[in-house]
Amino acid sequence: MDWQFLAFSLAKILVVFAVVMTMVAYAVLVERKVSAFIQDRVGPNRANPFFARYIPYLGMKLVRWGIFQPMADALKAILKEDYTPAHVRKVYFWIAPALAMVPALLTLAVIPFGSQLGAQKMVIADLDVGVLYTFGIVSLGVYGIVLAGYAANSKYPFLGGIRSSAQMISYEIAMGLSVIPVFLLVGSLNLSDVIGAQSGSLLAWHVFKQPVAFFVFLVAAFAETNRLPFDLPEAETELVGGYHTEYSSMKFALFFLGEYAAMISVSAMMVTLFFGGWTLPFLGLDQPAQSLWVGLLHILIFFLKLCVLLVGIIWVRWMLPRFRYDQLMDLGWRRFIPVALANIVVTAGVLAMMHR
Amino acid sequence: MIVERKPLNLAERLYIPAVANGFKVTWRHFKRTLFEGRTAAGDTAGGFHPEVPWRVGEGYRGAPYLVRDQDGATKCVSCQLCEFVCPPKAIRITPPGPDGAPADRRNAEKMPREFEINMLRCIFCGYCQEVCPEEAIFLQRDYSLSGTSRAEMIYDKEKLLALGGAHAGLRKWKQKEDEARAQEAFPPAAS
Ligand code: SF4
Ligand code: SF4
Numbered sequence: 001m002d003w004q005f006l007a008f009s010l011a012k013i014l015v016v017f018a019v020v021m022t023m024v025a026y027a028v029l030v031e032r033k034v035s036a037f038i039q040d041r042v043g044p045n046r047a048n049p050f051f052a053r054y055i056p057y058l059g060m061k062l063v064r065w066g067i068f069q070p071m072a073d074a075l076k077a078i079l080k081e082d083y084t085p086a087h088v089r090k091v092y093f094w095i096a097p098a099l100a101m102v103p104a105l106l107t108l109a110v111i112p113f114g115s116q117l118g119a120q121k122m123v124i125a126d127l128d129v130g131v132l133y134t135f136g137i138v139s140l141g142v143y144g145i146v147l148a149g150y151a152a153n154s155k156y157p158f159l160g161g162i163r164s165s166a167q168m169i170s171y172e173i174a175m176g177l178s179v180i181p182v183f184l185l186v187g188s189l190n191l192s193d194v195i196g197a198q199s200g201s202l203l204a205w206h207v208f209k210q211p212v213a214f215f216v217f218l219v220a221a222f223a224e225t226n227r228l229p230f231d232l233p234e235a236e237t238e239l240v241g242g243y244h245t246e247y248s249s250m251k252f253a254l255f256f257l258g259e260y261a262a263m264i265s266v267s268a269m270m271v272t273l274f275f276g277g278w279t280l281p282f283l284g285l286d287q288p289a290q291s292l293w294v295g296l297l298h299i300l301i302f303f304l305k306l307c308v309l310l311v312g313i314i315w316v317r318w319m320l321p322r323f324r325y326d327q328l329m330d331l332g333w334r335r336f337i338p339v340a341l342a343n344i345v346v347t348a349g350v351l352a353m354m355h356r
Numbered sequence: 357m358i359v360e361r362k363p364l365n366l367a368e369r370l371y372i373p374a375v376a377n378g379f380k381v382t383w384r385h386f387k388r389t390l391f392e393g394r395t396a397a398g399d400t401a402g403g404f405h406p407e408v409p410w411r412v413g414e415g416y417r418g419a420p421y422l423v424r425d426q427d428g429a430t431k432c433v434s435c436q437l438c439e440f441v442c443p444p445k446a447i448r449i450t451p452p453g454p455d456g457a458p459a460d461r462r463n464a465e466k467m468p469r470e471f472e473i474n475m476l477r478c479i480f481c482g483y484c485q486e487v488c489p490e491e492a493i494f495l496q497r498d499y500s501l502s503g504t505s506r507a508e509m510i511y512d513k514e515k516l517l518a519l520g521g522a523h524a525g526l527r528k529w530k531q532k533e534d535e536a537r538a539q540e541a542f543p544p545a546a547s
Pocket of ligand 2: 431432433434435436437438439449484487488489490491492493
């Protein structure tokens, strides 16, 4: 290990972390704005810091668009009283929010978010078993929620925790099975290779080659990130707030941020696995960049694809009602797992026929 | 009536119409708000809350205030039923005691020396209005109460009476009073 590698990795980690945290903050804003527009409201449009006045022309527009709202939210989360109820199990109560937040961020380590800048590959860890790592980490995400439900020591969080453990474990299977055909096609578990295999034409994107796999992955992703229509662990209408009912201030904010960070990381996974990552199938944008500008352009492409998926996920939340719990389990075990298995068999069969 | 549940066809079981219609509806609203600048508040009230206060209808159950009768006298007789019934214990009444000031209403035995409602505790349930035998306390149309300290949110008798205004309701002892007056007159008026 040389110093240069260490320095560059550290720089990449810092930049990715900063960008993702900013994205999380603004994903919350987008969520609030989109929900507001869908419900004939205007959403946050009042956060007006003292310096907004001095930004020429744009200042008041930014205020109206709520651009400063995340700052106000963050300030509020930090300054609020951090209340620990007397009946909780303290140790677990304290580590649960961190456990909910960390896995979502860790999965981002293997996502190639650009081709290269100079000689540096734009991925934090170019693992050969990238996707195995991802699934390993994603399955840790359930611990934060289960521990939170257990630690809170009251009934609604407990129910939320139980639901989420069942839900996340079942959908992990469907999710893991759904991507196997993709790797059968690519022949490698390295995510950079997966992107390489999707260059050439638009039809090379796995979303067109493997629509079934994509669909199963998409649905499982909703379940894994606890988003509507599968947000049963927190189902506000039945469980108050689910597993984070007893949390306040920054600990609650960590759960909240964790949810959005998880959304970002599954969207990044989807972009990488199914939408060709940082490539675009024209203008030669599907080859690793030779110049700095093309490298930056690749990052921008990745970012835009990510944003489109994020808005899609957010939109679905305001479009579909919540599933019932038994329907959810039924869907996971009796529909998606068989479909994903059949997809594997068919893909393997077709591949075997073609390579004979 | 029994609603017959038709079996779903394949497309319906795959949620295709649900997703399509859901998108249609959400997009319609999204478009209308974002591009045409129309909102529910704008359409119904003509603006947003702090600038354009929301006008509530008659009979709205907002903050409970004490009322005066048509002669400007305090209606409350300090029976303390409302204090007793109030679920969150928001009301505190100090009765006049044996040597307090007499009621400013004739034929009423007493009136409270102090009457406090803690608006931070009040849940606007309306039990006080319901239980009051004198129609002296009513939930009125104020819904947006704010203050800069907790002490400021405890409304005292004076404030409650000032905010409550006069009430055109029943004057419970009016007839008794009129009768008493009539009996004192001599010779009695022919009926
Ligand atoms: S409205 Fe209900 S809570 Fe409020 S003062 Fe009356 S009884 Fe108490
Ligand atoms: S407001 Fe009504 S119920 Fe309450 S003390 Fe006065 S007379 Fe009695």
